[in-house]
Amino acid sequence: FVGGVPMRVFGVAGVAAAAVLALIGWSFLSADAPPTVESLPAPVIAADAGGSAVYPENSAEAVRENVRFGIMPAVDLVELGDGTIALGAGGPDAGEDMYGKPYADLTADEFADGTIPAPREDTEAGSPATWDEVYGDFGSDTVFMPSVDSDAALDAVLSAAEDAERTDA
Numbered sequence: 001f002v003g004g005v006p007m008r009v010f011g012v013a014g015v016a017a018a019a020v021l022a023l024i025g026w027s028f029l030s031a032d033a034p035p036t037v038e039s040l041p042a043p044v045i046a047a048d049a050g051g052s053a054v055y056p057e058n059s060a061e062a063v064r065e066n067v068r069f070g071i072m073p074a075v076d077l078v079e080l081g082d083g084t085i086a087l088g089a090g091g092p093d094a095g096e097d098m099y100g101k102p103y104a105d106l107t108a109d110e111f112a113d114g115t116i117p118a119p120r121e122d123t124e125a126g127s128p129a130t131w132d133e134v135y136g137d138f139g140s141d142t143v144f145m146p147s148v149d150s151d152a153a154l155d156a157v158l159s160a161a162e163d164a165e166r167t168d169a
Helices: 007-029 060-068 108-112 131-138 151-163
Strands: 046-048 072-074 077-079 085-087
Touching (some): 077 151, 085 131, 085 151, 131 151
Parallel strands (some): 046 072
Antiparallel strands (some): 077 085
């Protein structure tokens, strides 16, 4: 007895503490590496407009949910007037239906202030997102499949992958 407590209580507490520390160490050391193109299980499932019945296509919410369910986000990229690469379909001349002017005439701030219309009455509007935002948020958790239709979009995609040392993804 130590201070009225049986010695075996200290032994059990010590074993429990060691088990917790071992579990934390195992969890840390066995964490999966970020996915790469080669590590994807076949068949690869990509979300081309995936979830667009619930989340607006090319929205931050759609990308988040695709990643959450293990589906590779296939996003469309457009160049805004200030050179920012953003998620959006139809090329730089599109976007007037959502923003009142084409993507090519928008700044990043004007783009961010917009909303993407809800796909149905019982769903929510979506949040616009730039390539840098979604790649920064999810680039280590998934493999993206961006639609690249311009040199600027290609440069943005390749630069983000190189900066993150994720060219294999």
